[in-house]
Amino acid sequence: MYQTTYHRAGSIDEAAGLFAKGSEARYLAGGHTLLPVMKQRLAAPSDVIDIARIKDLVGIEVSADTLTIRAATTHYDVAQSADVRKAIPALADLASMIGDPAVRHRGTIGGSLANNDPAADYPAAVLGLGATIRTNKRTIAADDFFQGLFTTALDEGELITAIAFPIPAKAAYAKFRHPASRFALTGVLVAKTRSGDVRVAVTGASQSGVTRLPDMEAALKANWSATALDSITVSPGGLMGDIHGSADYRANLVKVMAQRAVTAAG
Known part of the structure; x- marks a missing residue:
């Protein structure tokens, strides 16, 4: 059994700092990507940094022309949000189709985008709606973010913090x-x-x-x-x-x- 150190970060800065200190650190949000590959011994991170309870990474905000969803917001919360259903009903419908109830209650929008599975749902929403991905370092347009199977524009240790969706007609x-x-x-x-x-x-x-x-x-x-x-x-x-x-x-x-x-x- 390989050794992994678990951390529960309290802030975005703390999470980034812990990542920088690890020899092969990984972020953990919903866990639907990282935990299965760890069980299969396809990944052996030195440090697992839990970001699911960072308050600044959870929540949904709406302005006149933009719907912003923070990265650790679950699929369930997106699907059930009255704000999402009013601003972009298609996004709430998409979230309601992801996996099963167990997946929707734990999986997060940021985790799905960072993994960029070729059969995942959220990438279609982000690219189709022309969203902007915000990280702890910069903003990235959807057209520049997705770069092939399981590949994105994210740098090593870069953390998605929120996704801003222009509200469509x-x-x-x-x-x-x-x-x-x-x-x-x-x-x-x-x-x-x-x-x-x-x-x-x-x-x-x-x-x-x-x-x-x-x-x-x-x-x-x-x-x-x-x-x-x-x-x-x-x-x-x-x-x-x-x-x-x-x-x-x-x-x-x-x-x-x-x-x-x-x-x-x-």
Whole structure:
């Protein structure tokens, strides 16, 4: 059994300081990423720094044009928040589809984004809504944050503190769930900004992780309706194929989920 030192940080600065002192430290929020890989001996951190109870990392705030969710806020709290449901209903709906009740009560938005699983839901929301990721060092635009499978723009030891979502004119998320894990075999978030621009982000399909769909964005900007996507063909090239669904199957799902999302957005 390898030795790991557990710390419960009381502040963001304390957490960052503990990380810097560890030879191979890791942050712990909900634990759905770190703990399983530790059990499988795929990770052996020298220090585990629990950030789940840092008050400055928990909470939801709304202004006239921005919804801000702090990084250690759970999926359950996002799904149940009246502020989220009023400002961006699509985001509350997305959070309610993550995993099962046990996962939603422990998992956090910041942990999901830092891990950047290619089938996770939140990356589609962050990229599709054009959010900004705030860390203890800087702010990062969504288009710059996601850099491939399980890879982000975060530096070693950099800690996500909050995510700021511009409130859209309309948005919706449609997801085809894996029946066991509840991860997205394909999930698509569509959003029309208040300025009239359109963003479409897909998760669970691409070999490079969450990605935008420029052809769909252009079609929907010209005509916001599900039928505007009838002529769009999604290429299976670059899409994942596995025992749960071939690349061709996922290509079809991308279009179907996008059309469902547009219909749901109204």
